[in-house]
Structure formats: C-alpha cells, structure tokens
Amino acid sequence: MSELPLPHDLERLQIIRVWIGEQQARSETIGKLLEILAETIDSAIGAAAPAGPPDTYRIQKMRVPESPALLHRGDCWIAGGGNINRDEALMALADDVTSGQLEMCKACRPEESLEA
Numbered sequence: 616m617s618e619l620p621l622p623h624d625l626e627r628l629q630i631i632r633v634w635i636g637e638q639q640a641r642s643e644t645i646g647k648l649l650e651i652l653a654e655t656i657d658s659a660i661g662a663a664a665p666a667g668p669p670d671t672y673r674i675q676k677m678r679v680p681e682s683p684a685l686l687h688r689g690d691c692w693i694a695g696g697g698n699i700n701r702d703e704a705l706m707a708l709a710d711d712v713t714s715g716q717l718e719m720c721k722a723c724r725p726e727e728s729l730e731a
C-alpha cells in the first residue's frame with residue numbers, strides 16, 4: 616500500500632507513529648485556538664460595527680453546494696454576496712433560515728437589525 620520509504624523494524628515504525636500522533640494533536644489544538652480567536656475577533660468586530668439598520672443586506676452563497684448561504688448586513692466587513700433590500704432580507708430570514716438554507720453571519724449579526 617505504501618510507497619513511502621519506511622523502516623522495517625517495529626521500534627522505528629512505532630516512533631514514527633507516535634510523532635505523527637503528536638503532530639495531529641498539535642494541529643487540532645492550533646485549529647481550536649484559531650477558531651476561538653476568530654470567534655472572539657468576530658464578536659469584537661460586531662460590537663464595533665455601526666449601530667442601526669443598514670440600507671442593504673447581502674446573501675453570500677458558499678462554495679460548497681450543500682452549505683447554507685450566509686446573510687450579512689450590507690456594511691459587513693466580510694466581502695461577497697449580492698445586495699438585497701430589507702424586505703428581501705426579512706423574507707429570507709422567514710423562509711430560508713427555517714429550511715436551513717440560510718445562516719446569520721456571526722460577525723455582523725444581521726438578525727439584530729432585522730428583528731428590531
């Protein structure tokens with residue numbers, strides 16, 4: 616199965632396997648830390664965003680077809696998506712969120728200005 620030039624003795628194979636496990640654990644830890652950092656920064660950006668309802672909203676479709684689209688405020692710092700007006704955003708909020716086709720951006724929290 617393997618094309619890698621692996622050693623044939625058990626001891627060195629076990630050492631390599633332990634090292635791989637350590638690298639995997641390290642990568643997972645870094646991934647979790649980056650996730651927490653991203654959420655923290657998103658919250659800070661959301662808190663610093665201008666108050667009051669925006670003039671437009673945006674629906675950003677994801678590259679993975681089965682992933683739900685994201686609804687943003689028009690002034691969200693995350694780029695991408697087509698502009699829609701408040702009424703269209705309210706319709707999307709009612710229909711597409713319920714059906715799981717749309718999620719709210721965690722950075723700009725468009726639902727807060729739509730529910731107001």
Ligand SMILES: [Zn+2]
Pocket residue numbers: 686687688691692693720721722723724
């Ligand atoms: Zn957003």
